[in-house]
Amino acid sequence: MEPDDMTLTNQLCFSVYHASRLFTKFYKQALEPFQLTYPQYLVLLSLWEEDRQPLHKLGERLDFGSNTLTPLLKRMEANGWLTRSLPATDHRQLIVSLTEQARDAKPEIFTAIHQCVVQQNIDVSKYNDTLAMNHELIATLQRMLK
Amino acid sequence: MEPDDMTLTNQLCFSVYHASRLFTKFYKQALEPFQLTYPQYLVLLSLWEEDRQPLHKLGERLDFGSNTLTPLLKRMEANGWLTRSLPATDHRQLIVSLTEQARDAKPEIFTAIHQCVVQQNIDVSKYNDTLAMNHELIATLQRMLK
DNA sequence: GTAAATTAAATCGTACGCAATTGAATTGGA
DNA sequence: TCCAATTCAATTGCGTACGATTTAATTTAC
Numbered sequence: 585m586e587p588d589d590m591t592l593t594n595q596l597c598f599s600v601y602h603a604s605r606l607f608t609k610f611y612k613q614a615l616e617p618f619q620l621t622y623p624q625y626l627v628l629l630s631l632w633e634e635d636r637q638p639l640h641k642l643g644e645r646l647d648f649g650s651n652t653l654t655p656l657l658k659r660m661e662a663n664g665w666l667t668r669s670l671p672a673t674d675h676r677q678l679i680v681s682l683t684e685q686a687r688d689a690k691p692e693i694f695t696a697i698h699q700c701v702v703q704q705n706i707d708v709s710k711y712n713d714t715l716a717m718n719h720e721l722i723a724t725l726q727r728m729l730k
Numbered sequence: 731m732e733p734d735d736m737t738l739t740n741q742l743c744f745s746v747y748h749a750s751r752l753f754t755k756f757y758k759q760a761l762e763p764f765q766l767t768y769p770q771y772l773v774l775l776s777l778w779e780e781d782r783q784p785l786h787k788l789g790e791r792l793d794f795g796s797n798t799l800t801p802l803l804k805r806m807e808a809n810g811w812l813t814r815s816l817p818a819t820d821h822r823q824l825i826v827s828l829t830e831q832a833r834d835a836k837p838e839i840f841t842a843i844h845q846c847v848v849q850q851n852i853d854v855s856k857y858n859d860t861l862a863m864n865h866e867l868i869a870t871l872q873r874m875l876k
Numbered sequence: 877g878t879a880a881a882t883t884a885a886a887t888c889g890t891a892c893g894c895a896a897t898t899g900a901a902t903t904g905g906a
Numbered sequence: 907t908c909c910a911a912t913t914c915a916a917t918t919g920c921g922t923a924c925g926a927t928t929t930a931a932t933t934t935a936c
Contacts, residue, residue, distance in 0.1 A: 589854040597753045599864035604750035606871035607743045650885050676884040676931045704874040708735040714863045718745035725752035728850040796915050822901045822914040
């Protein structure tokens with residue numbers, strides 16, 4: 585590794601960190617009317633794909649622990665997005681299910697985000713390569729942290 | 731915008747968000763022995779480049795407000811990394827200066843991070859394109875949020 | 877059948893991020 | 907000169923992130 589590689593590593597990490605904060609801020613604009621935060625929206629995305637997941641499975645998909653999810657899910661339950669229930673078969677688990685409000689709101693929320701993207705005239709397809717590279721970076725980082 | 735673009739936007743945001751959290755975790759391994767967090771390390775990086783910056787200039791570079799920096803800088807001062815002082819000319823500003831400890835520790839800290847990268851056999855130069863793409867993404871997001 | 881190991885959610889403590897407000901210091905225009 | 911506008915840092919409040927521990931339920935090994 586050359587001396588410069590230290591700078592590259594630093595810059596790469598900061599660029600990802602910076603982009604993440606800006607992206608979250610962008611989503612915030614669209615999600616605020618729904619009283620949703622970005623991590624809460626991620627939970628909805630996962631449940632829209634597959635309803636009635638146990639907490640640990642949600643955590644696996646989003647890479648969150650129960651220390652993050654437990655209070656987050658309680659807030660979402662308080663806002664009427666989901667219900668938390670114990671299955672009869674295993675009282676250790678906690679099943680998270682969407683409310684009707686959450687199922688119904690999906691198109692409206694997608695439209696709100698869509699609007700924000702369209703307003704800015706973003707060519708989303710341009711970012712296919714960026715997505716692929718991020719996936720590779722994530723895989724590398726996961727190997728590093730194992 | 732095609733229907734699929736919604737999915738792409740969602741995936742792109744999540745990939746950046748996920749990568750950022752993993753990268754921070756990676757740096758944490760190297761920084762923990764120094765009692766430094768990643769955002770605190772960013773402050774050191776900026777001050778190593780230019781010592782004695784006012785708080786708002788640090789904030790501009792790192793995209794942090796005083797609500798984030800004020801407590802963070804107090805913690806760093808408590809740990810002996812920097813000093814906070816009011817310039818005689820303008821009592822509104824707060825000048826942040828490195829301590830000798832912070833100036834001396836730079837090579838040691840860089841070595842610690844370097845070690846983590848080398849141990850994992852990462853080809854850092856591979857990520858030049860990713861960095862460039864992230865810069866473009868950041869520029870787009872900044873335009874969108876203006 | 878029961879004690880030990882495992883699994884799962886919750887709790888605790890610390891440190892960000894950030895919108896919004898406050899309050900002190902400085903500047904600039906009438 | 908004097909006061910209104912501006913510029914800063916600090917404060918407040920809320921919601922993540924996450925390491926570490928705790929507590930409860932279930933599995934397993936014997």
